[in-house]
Amino acid sequence: MGKMDIRNDENDGLEVLGEWKKMSKAKIAEAVKIYKGSKGIERTLADKKYSAGCQQYFETDDYSNGNTETAGYKFCCEMLDYCKWYNQTWFVVTMGMVILIIMISCIIGSCCCLCGGRGRGGKDSKEIESSEENDDYLICE
Incomplete structure (x- = not known):
């Protein structure tokens, strides 16, 4: 098994954020369901992907304006709990x-x-x- 790079590149985050902007509500719900069912290496890779996107999401106007209908909000705030006040x-x-x-x-x-x-x-x-x-x-x- 090869080494796994867990660092996030800014370009990775921009690509993920671009994918999220194209997603419909049904695809967002399906992605959340898949993430919750994942385990092991699948979960680790998904965490890497989502955290790269979240780093870019927190710099967007959607996050600043509190838009809760975006994929970034669903993935970063609801699914990964990055936005909890505590x-x-x-x-x-x-x-x-x-x-x-x-x-x-x-x-x-x-x-x-x-x-x-x-x-x-x-x-x-x-x-x-x-x-x-x-x-x-x-x-x-």
């Missing part, structure tokens, strides 16, 4: 920031609860003052 960079960055803020809040809250309003050694300030006064009497005696 797969997008802005969502990952936002969730990272939210987690960071929660962690910082927990650390600050823990510090405030453990140290707030207490003197040294966990004693209240009144207990510290009264113990200092008692210490003075013991020394003088």
Whole structure:
């Protein structure tokens, strides 16, 4: 078995995108059905073909305008899940920031609860003052 090149050439993507533009709705549905039934090397080759087309599809006006009736949308967004909102960079960055803020809040809250309003050694300030006064009497005696 020979080596399989998994890199996508821009020309491959343009060819695939050109094929997609010529497809009818029936052919699109048939292609989705074939893809879902494929396994092994067939699936790997299909993934390579579709990902090459998707790289070009995301630069088209159809994608920018949100046209959901195209083959590119069916293959890239519905079949391969490239367009899910939780797969997008802005969502990952936002969730990272939210987690960071929660962690910082927990650390600050823990510090405030453990140290707030207490003197040294966990004693209240009144207990510290009264113990200092008692210490003075013991020394003088």
